[in-house]
Amino acid sequence: MERAQPVRGGLTADGAGLAGDRVVAVGSPGRVLVAAAARALRGEDCADLGTPTVLSRFTAVPEPVRRAAAARAAGRTALTAEQTAEVDAARVARWIVEQYPRRRYPGVVLGSPHGAAAHLAVALGVPWLPAAFETTVRWHRGAVDRPAAALEHGAVLAARLLAGNPDVHVRQVHCPASRGAQAGATVSLAVRWQCLPAAYARFLAERVSAGAPVLLVRDARTWPVHDVGRGHSFQAGSPGSGLEPVDFHPDSPALRQVLRCAGGDGARWEPAEVTTGQGYAEHGVEAGFELAVGQWAGRRGHRLHRVLVDRPEALSAAVADLYRAWLRRAGKTGDRLVVECGRLLDPWQVVRAGLVPYWCENATRRSVDAVEWWLAGSEAFSSVDVLPESPGLRSPALAGLPQWLAVAAFGRRRRAVDRTAARGYPMAAVPTRRATEVLRAQPYDLPVPPHLPAATAVQALRDGAGGQGLLVC
Template structure:
């Protein structure tokens, strides 16, 4: 099966998309929630659930091979990039969402925390960025960024020639994506303007006087400019620091030695500027088009601005806790998500409070630990961990994760994680959904969605009192007409 999302979506994404793309993953989970549907294990078919435990019985080397081959199967021929019509991705995204009038629509940077905000408000999210995986030749070393950049230039130029609305960020990360890089390269493209599919969806589904919300992650990364619409990014946000990628550090040397690499540091192309980070960063070039659409249709425009993709996570967790209590859901259970292991449906169905981490490394662990230390103690904490088959720089092991979630008052556990297999726990991508349902037995019905009035009120209090008040800025860029929230209910009340 080319893309594990195909069966779940019901609308076939174009063959140049990747099932492990964060933006597509959040859209798929959120769209299922807005339709009142479960999103089983990253959208894989329920029939393959029994395979999860079998996969983890395989020797580690075979599991690594399975991971490499399954992600490699997502790649396209580098000679075919010139035939890609990128708007097909936008068409697939909007076709996932139910067609009805929404009080607001989010567009911009992907973030699991923003996706949970969208779920609470009952509104869609349209990603600016998506991933196009390109088949890499086996002769190309995963530790040679200069050769990799040169190899990707012809395919990138062909892609851009046929898609003038895009900017291409060719990303390579041999620390976190070491296994995946054996088969595919990462072309991440950012829309420079709102294409016809997105614009039509906004106009047809945003209610009169509604609001377009810009999700603006300001994270940047040093890049090598190939041309004005094409750059090469070596490394990315996660466990390794920028100096680990660009300098000779002890951590990099130890990592490369562990993986029997022929080098003890990397020699990337010289960088010449900082640009929006390839996966999470927002490119403001699209803003003019958003403002044009808003002006032409009398929509309001708001901006949610944050430095890192997981910066809004403390705000969203506290918001859910507050809104649950306002609606009579007296819950004190935190569910921590990791990367694309993300489930807004069961989060709300079980009355659980979400805390999203962008990955599984020490930076994510530190942020979760900080939140738990500065917030009221939770009765229960559950944790999902994305397995990517590599003990990368900044890797955080199971025992450290156990200590962190051990800060709960009564109970803590993992969802879908085989603690003996992590980070080679391929079954976790299927099992987290099953564990969510079986280990957390509370059930609630979906009631009234979160309104802007309530969101704004909570935000003001958060800005006054929270130690995380600087993590997210919410501001109005343009006033629209009066909102009347008639969206389908999407937030939890206790079931009778």
């Protein structure tokens, strides 16, 4: 195993670490959601978020060429191994809160990355703050089909990062089913705060109104986890892949198909030994963070509401229903739906157009099945616009384009799947700003409704929680 280099004492403590926008992975869910929510609170859309990637020019080339391009692109934006020692989690927290307008807010939403949580925050007129951030680090001579080697290399990187950040936990995720060839070119690290960052505490004290509610959204999905120790844990695969843990076994046909598409070989898959059984997956919230938020709220007279999400689609459905009722109380129809996916969302344009948003975590069959079931049990919408995000890889868990078309077919008068997003699906990804371009074409429905009272939102979430994989307490 490569030996970790000594870390210069005080490097991150004195603010000399890397800037937050260099550390947080480009395109990671938390980064996109903070950017989208902050813009919405400023009355701006996401037209400046994301540019067409180099991979959009490789839609018709052989798969090996496309995989090599994906690996190179991932490596260019990732940190070097040496730079992991310069990661300053405190500076990342400051970078996050500085994106929000300087004013008082009637509450705050914190926790796991979820598009519906960002939409909820915008409806409440409050910020959304993540409980973790994702960073990627280059892995020279890496391989998508060698999770044990990924763990060995990642242990060195995690040790360097943790040496300067003792108040975080590092969850390493090796998932070729959701990251494709990038899983062999970079190591993905979810850095989860184990306490309330000082920048968050100052932000809450200075910007959140006295007695305002605090909502903590926690992803409660579990996954087999290997506890490496000393603040580092490892998981092979991810709930977001659309596959089950058993699918990451060497004998799994699904795994062999995924590895072939990612440029690997199923016969070489050597899983890291799992010694601790099930744990919360990468988007979970550390117990120390949750405890610190509760203690902060209790000391300052804020009511803490916990929203535990066992299935992402449960929160998406609950927030969509909440939006519909909110719009109708404001005298709007609440009759037009936009189905967003992954990074293709724009909370401000949704509010400006008076749309009901339903957010799919990704383009897996599981996510798309869920929105179909929700639509089948809901009052019909006059229009349904669908924004399918191409994952940039092939997987047996992905929904086909016909299934996305079936979602749009629930619209009574308008049924639209964005042609640009669909044209290269599932290989050619489009940037977040594509969602803005589509939603700008929707007719205005102004004025924007008054902010949703937090008590109303919490009660609506409770009412919609029964049997849906959602717990509000």
